[in-house]
Amino acid sequence: MSEQELGITESKEYATGDWYAEVVQKAKLADYAPMGGFIVTRPRGYALWEALQDHLDGWFKETGVTNAYFPMFIPESFLEREKDIVEGFDPEVAWVTHGGHDELEERLAVRPTSESIIAPFMAEWTRSHRDLPLRLNQWCSVVRWEATETKPFFRTKEFLWQEGHTAHEDEDEAWDETMLRLDQYEQLFEDVLAIPVMRGRKPEHDKFPGAHTTTTVEALMPDGKSVQSATSHYLGTSFAEAFDLTYTDENEDEQVAHTTSWGLSWRSLGALIMTHSDDQGLVLPPTIAPTQVAIVPIWQEDTKDEVLEYAEEITDELEEAGISVELDDRDERNPGFKFNEHELNGVPVRFEIGPHEVDDEEITIVHRPDGESIVEDREDIAETAEEHFDDVYEKLYDAAEENLEENVREAESPPEILGTIGKHGGYVECGWCGDEACETVIKDEIAAEIVMCPLDRDEEPVHDECAICDDEAEETAYFARTY
């Protein structure tokens, strides 16, 4: 790759969409597949997904979840058993109609979500209250045939995700489960991806089809748009009723189970890339970066041996401490090129090692997000590196938090909502009567929508009146443009 090809040419501030597409491709995270709506996830991109899985899957397992795998196809008749599901997903389903040279008797949906194939098995496996709670999860891909522009990780017809499905004895337990998974999603964003999020509830008209309540974590991107980053649904008894998911309680009475489902997709990677990266390329927090430290030795002919030896010692020491490090000792590239490349690839911390560092038993440490350069002692370098990881994490988190805190504004009329979102983006908080028609008024003007309401249904609305129709406000709505 030439120096020129290495550079990001688009501006994050002025051409966010083009800039994002360029970062994704030049940092080798993903490429566009030949079929519109599909992408190829390259090793650097997939490594991010694997790191995210490691965190989340561990937390799931610690809290009683077991992984399973259900067929990728769902017979049409199964989809039709829960009417909201079929109405909600029918327009987006990819259909398999032929196997080999033969037409199938019943066409098969490529899973858009798996409630319809998982619930009947949960029903089969559940007899008594002793079989509950039942907590299943699968990591897989799903297909939704949306006819929108492809945006890697944000908008693709096929995407990777996890989908959790659980059954419980009563509403309280199911609701606790719903919130536990929402907490874990929030934890992933706050503690691993360095992105603060807002927790909320989707308005009634935007719930998951068939759900009683859909909860969400929303992340605000630097361009002022909100990303629905993960959702956790309390499904009530509607799926259990549709699929006969019942159990006998302690008194041998037949009861209907309460179910939940919850999912996080690779949109979370989109949010990660979009939030932290800059005009030099990808920026990653050390918590998820496949390479945490790039060591770039800087030598002349006569200092090469000592510099390399010193760099190798440090590499070994970091590796022994479990730090992921790359010693970039390529002969054919100069240090400047290497700096640019590791910046493009989002390596959070760079060690520069030249003859001075060797003589003084020091190391020059550079932070990817802001280029801050600090000279540190050679001694206890692994510990020092961890401290710098924390510093870099904090810088990224603080910037994202500042963006979020500065961009929640109140409004009390349609012009105020429209003006505020038009000028600043971000969230606009207002009183809302609960009527979808009032959202439509705004949506038709600037494609902003109600991304959430407060989790607590009894919370007093921020204003007494609906900002759109002036009727009594039932709750607070958060309007935003979305990805």
Add this chain to the structure above:
Amino acid sequence: MSEQELGITESKEYATGDWYAEVVQKAKLADYAPMGGFIVTRPRGYALWEALQDHLDGWFKETGVTNAYFPMFIPESFLEREKDIVEGFDPEVAWVTHGGHDELEERLAVRPTSESIIAPFMAEWTRSHRDLPLRLNQWCSVVRWEATETKPFFRTKEFLWQEGHTAHEDEDEAWDETMLRLDQYEQLFEDVLAIPVMRGRKPEHDKFPGAHTTTTVEALMPDGKSVQSATSHYLGTSFAEAFDLTYTDENEDEQVAHTTSWGLSWRSLGALIMTHSDDQGLVLPPTIAPTQVAIVPIWQEDTKDEVLEYAEEITDELEEAGISVELDDRDERNPGFKFNEHELNGVPVRFEIGPHEVDDEEITIVHRPDGESIVEDREDIAETAEEHFDDVYEKLYDAAEENLEENVREAESPPEILGTIGKHGGYVECGWCGDEACETVIKDEIAAEIVMCPLDRDEEPVHDECAICDDEAEETAYFARTY
């Protein structure tokens, strides 16, 4: 589950197929999906797949492989670019013809294997010899619409696997890669699954479509049938030519790359279950068992507290040593029921702890495969447990090895081949002229086929003449019935 439901009713020896299906379902490894040919992999079954992935994926990464993810759909025109692929897989492809309510302009194959979608991207990413070797792997599911009876893990229309795809500068490197992956598959069977395997090469007429050479590891099941357990293909330059996968060498000359692909599917789980399990249920080696030790406390009312306390201490000690242990302290089940259940589920080692064990500071250790019972000191119990794991592993491996060693027999005529396989099963070794027609003679009689030839093409055939047609033998063939 009642006592009755817990028991396996079929006999491994006399009704292998029914017995296998019963073990898979009663040990809760998998269930049949509503569509013929599909299964639901339950948590206990999926945990085996995860454990296997942990081993193999680690070895792949240590040897230069990175994971990626390519679309699950392949446009028909892409499949057609390599003629052997389209001829080989066309009869088995599941076709997506509709997205939402619209018919697609070009129908999409649900991937039966991914060479046709991966090779074009490898071509795009490869410019110079510096970009090689390029080693990609993906864990995913594939669909092959075969119209055979469903046999969980062995025969399903959708199955889980990994597929590796690599590109190299020349034949030597590509051949080394092919053999490295075959070695790793062999290692998985020998060191993790406790199954000795035969390494070989598929006959020309049974190669992977478009491959130069297909290598295989074959495992002999206790019923005398061979399982093709994993394959590694040297593809030569045919895929590289079809997809323009070229590079500039050190002299700036354009060269065609040499490629490989290699895959292992959940058939390996089928082989695992089939090889070791018995009429009491599942048997697993401790290397892959999700639960390695089940501790069953045996108490009366007056000894309950001391027995439980002792059992809990031991549980903690094993867990601290990284051993996966389940303390079965359920009140509502008696020890006998628990013994049966852990046997059914294939827990390799059981600890029995009663008042005697507490008094004498001992533990009674029982091996799942043969019921051997040994009293051990309480001290250093984690270390002792590891020793028993080795013993159990050895017992399983030795039994499988004995089965393999006793069941390779020579034959020099069709009646001898047919008689030997008919009577003993196993492998029949014979001279072969290389002509598929000679295989057909045998296949038509007893559904046995040539499962492999020696890896070394120059190896002298075991006999001078083809056992079927009496022409000069070109190589040795191994006939066997297969799964």
